[in-house]
Amino acid sequence: MDDPNPYASPQYAPTPVNGAGEVADDDPKANWRWENYLLLPREGTLPPRCVRCGEPTDLPLRKKSVQWYNPWLALTILLSVPIFVILALVFQKKGVVYFTLCDAHARRRRRMIAAAWGIGFLGVAQMGVIFSFIGRPSPPDWAILLIFTGIATMIAGAVVGSIGSRTIHVQRIDKHAIWLKKLPPTFYDHLPQLPTANGSKPLVPVAR
Numbered sequence: 001m002d003d004p005n006p007y008a009s010p011q012y013a014p015t016p017v018n019g020a021g022e023v024a025d026d027d028p029k030a031n032w033r034w035e036n037y038l039l040l041p042r043e044g045t046l047p048p049r050c051v052r053c054g055e056p057t058d059l060p061l062r063k064k065s066v067q068w069y070n071p072w073l074a075l076t077i078l079l080s081v082p083i084f085v086i087l088a089l090v091f092q093k094k095g096v097v098y099f100t101l102c103d104a105h106a107r108r109r110r111r112m113i114a115a116a117w118g119i120g121f122l123g124v125a126q127m128g129v130i131f132s133f134i135g136r137p138s139p140p141d142w143a144i145l146l147i148f149t150g151i152a153t154m155i156a157g158a159v160v161g162s163i164g165s166r167t168i169h170v171q172r173i174d175k176h177a178i179w180l181k182k183l184p185p186t187f188y189d190h191l192p193q194l195p196t197a198n199g200s201k202p203l204v205p206v207a208r
Contacts, residue, residue, distance in 0.1 A: 032177070033191040034202040039177040043096040047187065050102035051167055054184025057102045064099065067092045068173040093173035097180070101167065112164020116157045123153030176204045 031046070032039040040046070050057050069092040076084040101109065127150035130143060171179040194202035 031188070031191065032194050032202075032204070033188040034179075034194045036181065037171060038180045038183050038188045038191075039194070039202075039204065040095075040097060040180065042094075042173070042176070042178060044178060045098040046100070048100055049184070049186060050105055051099050051183060051187075052105040053102060054186035055102050057100055059100050059103065059106065061098045061100050062167075064097050064168055066095050066097055066168060066170050066173070066178060068095075068170050069093070093175075095170075095173050095178040097168050097178060099168060109165055109167070113161060116161030116164060118157075119160055120154055120157030123150045123155075123157060126150030126153060174204070 030041075031044065038046075045061065048057060048061075049055060069088045073084065073087050073091065076087055126146045129146050130150075169180060169182040171181045173179065194204065196202050
């Protein structure tokens with residue numbers, strides 16, 4: 001008899017639905033699928049595949065703490081930024097995901113982070129030039145222009161860093177699961193769809 005594959009994702013076998021509209025699950029560490037999303041427990045581990053390309057890898061797992069809040073909360077920025085920050089902290093849901101990258105995508109991520117830092121420091125240097133003109137009656141126009149280009153450069157560095165370092169795309173976090181999107185199909189194409197009671201929402205398994 002062949003040995004079982006130690007890297008295979010746990011298979012989902014639903015049991016009867018309980019009164020809360022949830023499916024009991026004997027394996028609280030299992031991964032589940034709903035449409036094009038992969039659902040993990042609030043502290044879940046992905047299979048040893050690169051989350052960017054889906055290729056198997058033996059590199060160590062990385063731990064990532066993830067947060068999510070309802071996007072509608074962003075509308076409170078129109079009232080007050082501090083109010084938005086407070087509400088986001090109060091209502092955010094947290095989780096932990098263990099994942100890995102292949103060697104090529106790990107190197108690419110490091111390069112993007114280094115580039116982001118370089119761009120950010122360039123913006124700071126542009127802003128720093130302004131201080132050399134403090135006390136002068138009329139700084140040149142190009143020096144004043146550096147204020148705006150420096151701010152734009154620092155913002156560009158932050159954008160590059162955010163995009164280049166991103167590994168996990170969280171769609172939402174509910175009381176049972178972390179919903180991940182934009183994963184290669186190899187993570188979930190072998191998993192059956194979760195059952196549903198109304199055709200629009202899945203019955204998420206919970207540990208018994």
